[in-house]
Amino acid sequence: MNRRLAQLLISAYPRWWRQRYGLEFEALLVAEPGGLRNLVDVARSAVRERVISPNGPDEPALPFGLVATRPSAFLPVVMSLTALSAVIFHILLYGITRQADEGGVAHIWQIFMMGQLPLLAFFAIKWLPRAPGYSLCVLATQMVAALASVAPVFLLKL
């Protein structure tokens, strides 16, 4: 395998792993063929190391439940879904009609969507360094929930 490609793949591993095994692993990768099978194998292992032991072998990753049940993890999702519910409620009652910014539903939607931004930032700052794999899953869920709430407002021009 090409040395540059090997170094690029190794950079996907956690820092502690690179410091402990980086040099010898690079020597092995250079000696091995650089086929698709090996590329996938190394990429998959890098993700696995980042999820299972991001901070070192003696400090295993926190359980997913512990990360996902933090208020800063689930509250943004709840806020997005509440905002989405308000939009759906408005559509069911009044149909697809544009509401002024001062309207009650518009205010609720804005408060919930803007109010979750500090929570998102807090979660990312606190948990990404400690449990990157799980935190990215939670952040992705938060993003999907936020997009689900934003989509009808912009698509239906409410």
Place this chain on the structure above:
Amino acid sequence: MRSTRRVVTIQSGEEAGRYSDPSLLVLASLANGPKHGHAMIEDIAQMSGTKLGPGTLYGAIARLETQGWIEALPAEDRRQPYQITAKGLRVLRAQLNTLNQFAKAGLRRLASL
């Protein structure tokens, strides 16, 4: 569709008889002397028919080293040889005995079909 293809592959190909627990394969490979990564991959392929990917191999090495079942020897150039520890030998022996009993019981059942 995906699972059907997998079953067909396993039934018709050479994959069926392969054993693929990376940790046990690494321990078994080191049982007859220290080896570095490339030598382990070759030895395991010859011993079990399973060609471990480099990422899988080093994932197993990292976990075995953490558990104290293998240890690093002084590096040769950039290659790092490993050897099995006394604790690793005990674990390997116990796991192979369990597998042996399991295999015997399974084969007995197959013979009675």
